[in-house]
Amino acid sequence: MGCSSDNASIEAQDHLDRSLAYQQQGQFRAAMIEARNALQVDPADDANLLHYANLLQEVGSSSQAEQLLEKRSNSNNPELLLTLAEVMLDQGKYISAGEVLSNLDEKELSNDTEYQRLQAIQSYLSGQHQEALEIYADLLDTHPDDPQLVGDYIELLLQSNQLTTARTAISSALGKFSDNPEFLYQSALLAYRQNDLNTAEVQLTEALFNLPETDIMLPGRINTLELLADTLTRQGKPDEALIYSRAIRDANPEAYAARQQYLDALNAASLGDLATARSTFEDILNQFPNNRQAALLLGLLRLEEGNIDEGEALLSQNIEAETAPVNIIRATALAQAEQGKPKQALAVLEKALLARPDDPTLLSLYGVIALSQGEEQAGIRSITKALTLSPQQTRLHLLLAQHYEETDQIDLALGHYRSAFEKNPADWPTTGAYLVLLTNADSTDTSGVMDTLATQYSDQVDALWLMAMTHYRQGNLDQAQSRLNQLLEIDPHRTDALIAKARLLSQEGNARAAVPYWLSVLNVNPENRTALNELVRIQSRQLSSQELINWLVAQQQSYPQAAIALRSVSVELAVNEGRLDQAKQIAQPDLHSEDPYARRIRANLLRGEAIVAANDLQWTIAIQKTNEALAILPDNTGLLTLASRLYQQTGDSEKAITLLDRGIAYAPDNLRLIMEKTELLQRGSPASALSYLQPHWEKNPSEQLAVQYFPLLSQLRPEDMPAAANLLLDNQPNSVSAHMVLASHSLNNGDHDVAVNHYETALTFSPELVPALNNLAWLKRDADPERALSLAKKAANLAPESASVLDTYGWLLHLNGESEQAISVLDRALALEPDNADIRTHREQIELSTQG
Template sequence: MLITSIAKYLFLLALLYPHTVLAITSEPDPAESASLYEQALMKFHSGEIDISVIHLKNALQADPSFLAGHVLLGRSYLEQGYASLAIKEFKSALTLGADKSLLVEHLARAYQLQRNFKQLLAEIYPGNYGKRLNAFILVARGEAYFQLGRLGKARLEFADAEKVDPGNVDALLGIATVLLRQARFKESDELINRVIALSPENPAVWYTKGALYHALSKFEESRKFYSKALEFSPGHYQAKLARAGVLMDDGNYQQAEKDLYLLYKKSPEDPQVAYLLATTLRQNGSRKKASEIMKEAKQHLEILPPEIINDHGPTLFLAGLISYDLQEYQKAKSYLTSYVTRFPQEVRPRIVLATIYLQEQALTKASKLLEPALDVASNDIQVLLLLGDIYMRKREYFKASEMLERAARVLPENVGLMTSRGLNDIIRGLHDKGYPKLKEALKRDPQAGAAGFILVTSLLKEERFQEALEVARLLRGKSPDNPLVLNLVATTQVEAGMLSAARNTYLRTLQLVPDFYPGQVNLAKLELVERNLDKAEEQFLTLLEQWPDRLHLMVELARVNVLRGSLDKAIRWLEKAYRTDRQFFGAGVRLVDLYLRTGKNLEALRIAQEMKSNGGRDTQGSDIQVLTALGRAQLSTGDALSASITFKKASEQASFQSLSSLSEIAELQSIAGDLDGAIYSVEKFIAAYPGKDAALIQLIGLQLKRGRLDRAAVGISQLEKGGSTGVTERLKGDLKVAEGDLQAALQHYLLVLEASPVSSVAARVSQVYLMLGKKDEALVFVEGWVERFPDDDMLREILAQGYLSLGRLDDARVQFESLVERGRAGALVYNNLAIIYNTQKDLRAEDFARKAYGLDPDRASILDTLGWVLVKKGDSEAGLRLLRNAFARASTNPEIRYHIAVALKQLGRYEEARLELEAAVKEGVGFSELENARFLLKELEQLGVQKQ
């Protein structure tokens, strides 16, 4: 509480300056000083801090060198919340020779109160202080790093504190808070539960657990835990305020008002409570009462001298908020400017101050104030929306479009950061509540363009195209000549498949503002959508000539060439963009992808490692993209262990703005063989966004792979309660396969197919028949399926594979060739056709083998096929190089050894060929060319006898 009573504070106010106390005597009077100190000490321990300060100031007037007086006065100021005055006294005491162990804890608390975390880190270190104090110092340092956003450093300090003092509750809660900030909710909750077991009556534990559930927007649970904190500490101020804050965030302003009234009645002079209560009253329609209480909050602040307000950061910010609410904008600007100057890393005050500038039409001031906030919080949705609005009014449409698009990208992951109730509902997944609120906001406020942009974008992500079009048209009706609105309408039309209408809207936009850059870019993108690649390329090149610094245009030109199949040209564009700015990770990540697609795995690894070393401008999202790209590159070079470590880092670092990437990371972790890591990633996503069926389905699949059948069964039961019948039956089948009950699995799969023809389930039916040893039934089933669904390419390929495995080469060839004719052939289809053609001595074998190799140059089976085709053609040297590479990737495959032996024999290297054949025959029981291998081995042995 900032002030205990007006009367007491007025009395205290008279004691804060030298001229209000007794005149300093000419000579020190140690006796008087000591007497006054003892009186002060008794008052301090009885809680009468104000009177204690009087005695101490008089004691130091009597003897300025009285060390104990400086220490106690500093502690008294600290109790009152006056950090600068406390620090001054502590520094005086140290100068006079005070033992630092006596002051280090108080000095650290003063810096915390002052929010001077850098100074705390510069001055406060553990030392020869004993276990308890060293643990406190390490925790304080951890909290300082945490406040500065350096979570890794914070966690190390907290961990060190726990090592110094095992079971230290503050250290463990510090780690839990870091995990919470990193969106590692499950781990945070587990650690908090561990601390609860250690200290079940510690209110800080329950307060932290409340904060965890508050962050997850689980408001009911959050309130429960804040209430638990208050059971053990009824006066826990932060828990009371936080509980009221939960009610406000949940939109329960009626109950929030009741709770805040209780605080207000007990402490009517606390401006923070008054401010929150006034805000709640206004939401509940009591505008007159809200205004009265807000004015009271102002009065409580005005009795504070300016230096006290400026010294206490929260009070300074509160003063700005209260002045803003009362429309005293000059005062608000003064307070908020002072706050931003002192705490430039803080984003919220910048937002409020920029809003004032916006109201005053001081658009340039507003944008200059907010732009630095992007360096601190690049994905803060309020900053992005406000900047989008400012740029829109400045007619800087490109910048406006960029900000609003970025806001739309982070919206689904940005939990608990929105003041708009409609947007907050959308974030929490309550779309049916959120969308009507936003639409109502648009109807009330024609200028609510940012909210409209977010609403349309959210509806598009939900594939609710008609609703998105409805809102876009509403915006257009209110701002028919706003190019940004027209651009949004056209984009919505593209997503809805109305390409002709979209083209007309884009053209209308450019008629109004010919140099409207977002419209020009989107028109070129529309050419891409319609596969008018030459037109798209021409338009992007023209734009690049006009805007050579817009590197994303090079990325678009790369996309054009990818669609053409000109991957080398696409790579050159991306290389140019990345070389121009090595922190342009948008180009770098795509470059890694194309390097991987074209077999340049070491180049991909080099670029990914370089990006990781460089760091980026957008650390919120790009770090995850870079780590994911690095892991993929590591996987491509066969380094699954390093890839697993990298993917684990990406998963751990994924925060609110990047949680959507966890699904992809989990898939890659599974490929790398780290099923536990993959499970962690999906569980982390589910902890943040419960109720997402797709994530639960992915988790169940991973649990089945991991052999955790009981957990998979629990997940299936949970999914079934949600009504996902088809998926549930399929997963039940998968569970039965894992349990070995193939007949039951078959029944589940057939139930799915009765309801809907699902290719992946049909493939499972075929596989179960094969596992049961019923090859004929499997083939009949797949033949019947392909006859019923001739466009099902997955099953057609399975059918072709079945024919190939049975040696029915002509039937297999027909099915594979059908896939090629339909444009559905991938690397394996081309490879299998090459095998068939090679066996049948068809000259097309080499062409198809090379097509397969061009699509997947690192797959052992494809390298083997092309190498064998070349060997049979007589080009043994070229073939052998490919076969060696194939063997390096599949060293247990005896067929590759046989092919190598044939190549070696053709090159006259008989002894080496014999050794390869001996290994192949020894390893390869049952491989298709075993008899040929034995025959060649006997032939070589005979040649060897002749040589001897």
């Protein structure tokens, strides 16, 4: 083993020596090949790793060097850790670099020039500019002829805009190192910034002459060429500038092409052409998988397109929170939070805030996510700091106020709302939330806020809207109407105001006066289904179906933007009424349009043809027409239901279920489809139907599902009925069917008082529920005979054809001393059910009592 290890070390050293030789000759490609070979032969030797990392750094690949060195970030080798810190600083990652430097023994390295140099750069990047420059000044006192220290010092002076000191330092450096290309470049940069373009050109040309020739264009040459091209362009020498730009391009054509693609993608995105931008970024990543910038921007595009999963993944995998722009950090954290990864989002923001501790955007976002995770103190502290830094951002007051509202700290919430209102009453979302809380708290401050809005903002629609809604919440409907009228005079097309006006009129019992407002809503926004449904609901109370269709068609001229929506509902109503010819006539303008309403119109015509065929028992044609309609609206619940029923008529239950499953896959909570499938299964096997319905019930117990679930459960597992009813009550406390189940269960168990309570509650929500009236009347016959008789009479009036209800009513008439009328009622009951022994017995008992 020892011999093998020695051989590996010797071989690795050979590769390393050759790599160093190639590096000195400027043959970096060969140098990196030999460096990789050395590392592959002897990966444990830090010298091999450090040499390869230094090569990567020299050719401008600091990020790759960092990835290489991070694998040994737990090393005790100071040289390795110093190199890792340096490549991090090259990328601006001063926080990560600071963490690495903090792991080194400061006392042991107190006199180490490289350690002090990196400490200075880390301090500078963290904002401690003067401290960094002082460290460099001390180092230069000890090492005045160290070119790297001199170059770093000059660069920091230039970045700090200390141009006079920089000029002195550059002159001193060129006095000692007249042909040093870095100092020549820095001198040219200073001249360029002072618009001394001739001096800049001369010194850049000299710097190029003194730069070593290499097979890979190094960052120093690229920077020099770029500045020289810019200088020549500003001098009016574009042809000469183009020569140097081409030199950069020709040195690395692939990178140039990728950069051009990158710029093209950015341009496409700025013009709104997201598809082209996305495609271009994807091409870049296929060629250069490690291009973080392209990956981040592709992630942003994915979010913009609504693809949160892929967008979040791209951003999370490529984000460098220390150096990324705030907008990318914000997008990443929001996407992570939306994807249920709040801890990741907070971690990204924590790292970003180390680099930007005073950024209000990051602080407020951190606060919001922290509060959502129950980290109250951290969240409040972060938002409060953001508010201190940016006191005019009243939305920060809103964030804190909403938190205090949610935690029932109303006084604190009102305090933040009050501060926001004092700073900016025209922050309408915040002022709106303030008014809602004031109204709910019945605060006397409401009038003051309303007075401010009325006197200072009476011509602004948002203020009028808030005043109208506040009046409405206070029950001042006339004042609410007045403010809405003012608003609509200024902006007659504001949808929320039109809707509010229509609802207020309906609430006051003047639904017909609301019709023009609903029409206006539809004219502004033809996609507003609520407006369309309200129009049909209101007018159907006044008009026959045919009159309603004619009225809808007639409104098209006055409301042209709503015309296609009106035709759509007219066609649907005509088809429902079996007036297919009229539907086709109405649909004429839309037969070749691809508008969503037009597609709905054509689908409804096909539905009408399917219904006609089905009525004639032409099942094949009916199915064909329904399938054509489904090709237009593939996820339409009504069409899927119709198609399923048609297939059932042909005996193809499997196809019927497949269609229903298709709809349920698209809309897993669609109760209409779930219940349709349950009904279909029940015909074959009640147990299968219950098994299918059970998970839907457990997920969302509802009054609608109870219509099917309770009968199936009663038939197959009656012992589970009380638990099912209680589950429904937990989800819907006003559930009448749940109270009826529990009442029946209590009645059967002899617990009459509990049964009475459940029947009473059911009648509170459904006063004309005959079974509850009938059973409660029977249970109350002794304790409250007068009320019992009243309940029984109401039940009998509602269900005059129910023998059992008439039986209860007749017997209670008898108990209340009205035997003659009781016999008459029981005779009606016997006429309905002549063989009912209980009713006959009751009649005989009453007749005997009257004879006695």
